[in-house]
Amino acid sequence: MNKQFSSAVLSALLVSAGVIGSMCACNPSAGTDDLPAVKDSTALFDDFVYQGDDDFYKENPLPDGASFYNPILPGWYSDPSICTNGEGDYFLVTSTFTYFPGVPIFHSRDLVNWKQVGNVLTRPSQLVNMKGQHVSGGIFAPAISYNPHNKTYYMVTTNVGAGNFFVKTQDPFGEWSDPIMLPEVGGIDPSFFFDEDGKAYIVNNDDAPDGKPEYDGHRTIRVQEFDVKTDKTVGPRKILVNKGVNPAEKPIWIEGPHMYKINGHYFLMDAEGGTSTWHSEVIFRGESPMGPFTPWKNNPILTQRHLDGNRPNPVTCAGHADLIQAKEGDWWAVFLACRPIDNKFENLGRETFLMPVRWSDDGFPYITQGNEVVPMIERREGVQRDSTVTFGNFAVTDNFDGDKLGMEWLTLRAPAATELYSLSDTPGYLTLRCADVSASDKDTPAFVARRMQHHKFECTTRMLFNPSDEKQKAGLLLFKDETHQYFLAVGKQGEKRVLSLEKIGESTETLASNDIRSDEAAIRLKVVSRGTHYDFYYAFDGDKEWTALCKDIDASFLSTATAGGFTGSVVGPYATCK
Numbered sequence: 001m002n003k004q005f006s007s008a009v010l011s012a013l014l015v016s017a018g019v020i021g022s023m024c025a026c027n028p029s030a031g032t033d034d035l036p037a038v039k040d041s042t043a044l045f046d047d048f049v050y051q052g053d054d055d056f057y058k059e060n061p062l063p064d065g066a067s068f069y070n071p072i073l074p075g076w077y078s079d080p081s082i083c084t085n086g087e088g089d090y091f092l093v094t095s096t097f098t099y100f101p102g103v104p105i106f107h108s109r110d111l112v113n114w115k116q117v118g119n120v121l122t123r124p125s126q127l128v129n130m131k132g133q134h135v136s137g138g139i140f141a142p143a144i145s146y147n148p149h150n151k152t153y154y155m156v157t158t159n160v161g162a163g164n165f166f167v168k169t170q171d172p173f174g175e176w177s178d179p180i181m182l183p184e185v186g187g188i189d190p191s192f193f194f195d196e197d198g199k200a201y202i203v204n205n206d207d208a209p210d211g212k213p214e215y216d217g218h219r220t221i222r223v224q225e226f227d228v229k230t231d232k233t234v235g236p237r238k239i240l241v242n243k244g245v246n247p248a249e250k251p252i253w254i255e256g257p258h259m260y261k262i263n264g265h266y267f268l269m270d271a272e273g274g275t276s277t278w279h280s281e282v283i284f285r286g287e288s289p290m291g292p293f294t295p296w297k298n299n300p301i302l303t304q305r306h307l308d309g310n311r312p313n314p315v316t317c318a319g320h321a322d323l324i325q326a327k328e329g330d331w332w333a334v335f336l337a338c339r340p341i342d343n344k345f346e347n348l349g350r351e352t353f354l355m356p357v358r359w360s361d362d363g364f365p366y367i368t369q370g371n372e373v374v375p376m377i378e379r380r381e382g383v384q385r386d387s388t389v390t391f392g393n394f395a396v397t398d399n400f401d402g403d404k405l406g407m408e409w410l411t412l413r414a415p416a417a418t419e420l421y422s423l424s425d426t427p428g429y430l431t432l433r434c435a436d437v438s439a440s441d442k443d444t445p446a447f448v449a450r451r452m453q454h455h456k457f458e459c460t461t462r463m464l465f466n467p468s469d470e471k472q473k474a475g476l477l478l479f480k481d482e483t484h485q486y487f488l489a490v491g492k493q494g495e496k497r498v499l500s501l502e503k504i505g506e507s508t509e510t511l512a513s514n515d516i517r518s519d520e521a522a523i524r525l526k527v528v529s530r531g532t533h534y535d536f537y538y539a540f541d542g543d544k545e546w547t548a549l550c551k552d553i554d555a556s557f558l559s560t561a562t563a564g565g566f567t568g569s570v571v572g573p574y575a576t577c578k
Helices: 003-017 055-059
Strands: 042-052 067-069 081-084 090-093 102-108 115-121 139-147 152-159 163-169 188-194 200-206 220-227 232-242 255-262 265-272 280-286 293-295 316-325 331-338 351-356 377-379 395-398 430-433 456-465 473-481 484-493 496-504 508-516 523-530 533-540 547-554 570-576
Touching (some): 081 316, 102 139, 139 255, 188 255, 200 232, 200 255, 265 316, 351 377, 430 570, 456 473, 484 523, 496 547, 508 533, 508 547
Parallel strands (some): 139 188
Antiparallel strands (some): 042 395, 042 430, 042 456, 067 377, 090 102, 102 115, 139 152, 220 232, 265 280, 316 331, 331 351, 456 523, 484 496, 496 508
């Protein structure tokens, strides 16, 4: 039995027994004699275990095999976009901002069971000018489309540091092209529309007319024809929507446009109201891709902004949707929304939800109306949920046995350079070298992270690290942005090896510190999230119990309410000497 399989089985047994949170996850059989040599300035991570433990999933089991939990992609999988080839294959992408690789791509055959099959932007040539950008810069709102006329998939997006561009492929499971820039397309959030007659168009969020906004948030939606043979825009750019649905009310931030042709009519769907609690989705209808477009009388077609914030299990900030017609004929929408804690803050970011689309008597699609809430449990008739779904309280174990990181792992702004990390230097371990770069720099630190996907979760790692000076530190980093972090770090003070918890903001504050064994024993680190607070623990091989370093650390420090920005929080191994 290999290391990965045996560990995964153990995790599954512990989860089913309900004891993973209470027992020490150390390997009591591992001893100093079994440990590999650790080079100077180097930390070895033996494994990483993540276990979700949200109350809602435990208290509300799914009633049948056709039911699923919302969000379908928990954690900050924001700005979802979806397409189909018409043959029963569905592909979904989301934003990644300044993380690498860019734009995860998921595949499904039934809209419920999703599997990540890769990332669209996997090469530095596809992610230029990321260094120096704030973590919430970079790649905004990718839109994926399929053109049946040339059997090609397109992903178009905004790189805040470089402009609008697209990549394309005929194999969405494989590599995508290098970026093709769209210099004539300004603003953000471009998306393609491929019409039945073979013509193509790009719609996007752009400046106010003549670049003279009447108020903050005054934007337009524009359209321009696109030549698929030359990969260039052609003809004039035209404003389709100025300000929003009700211009007299000065609507803000009309953005994220998508165009569709349904039953002989053209529909233009957009987000409106900003990305916070006033977020919504609106729709217009016209007889031509060039307009004019008339808004639906019952807009918005999706929002939660007017609902009681004290309702059970609130879902907020709903908007930025995309529509898809399934092979069976039914219509569905993917969109982003948030799950706040106590209606005050959330650390998970904007997540991907899935809901059925209904049609009004006058022929408009809509998702919610009136006081309808976004449900945490949905159902698609005829679908059988499998055992590897992306939602609910799942457990994930990575033993770092492969020759490359799993596709769920992220680094900041670029692939972690070979001088910073390796999976081959010490097989079976993730090697991180202490870098003269910190996670507070707008650069690429020695930090390998995964999304936080639950309010309540537990993650652990087993680490070998012997710092040679007081600058060297390694451990687990909880990261929201450059000035909102918690670092559970092994370091050195004088001749002593110490474990500390640092709160990293505009300055660094040590919240707790313990002297620990200074021999070469492996240390296991654990973070427990209780939603509103974090607890931090450690143990050595052979220990029967975890030792608490500190408890009740304020989780809201890593929230969007505190830090702002467009991402959620991540956690993972980190090493630095800065």
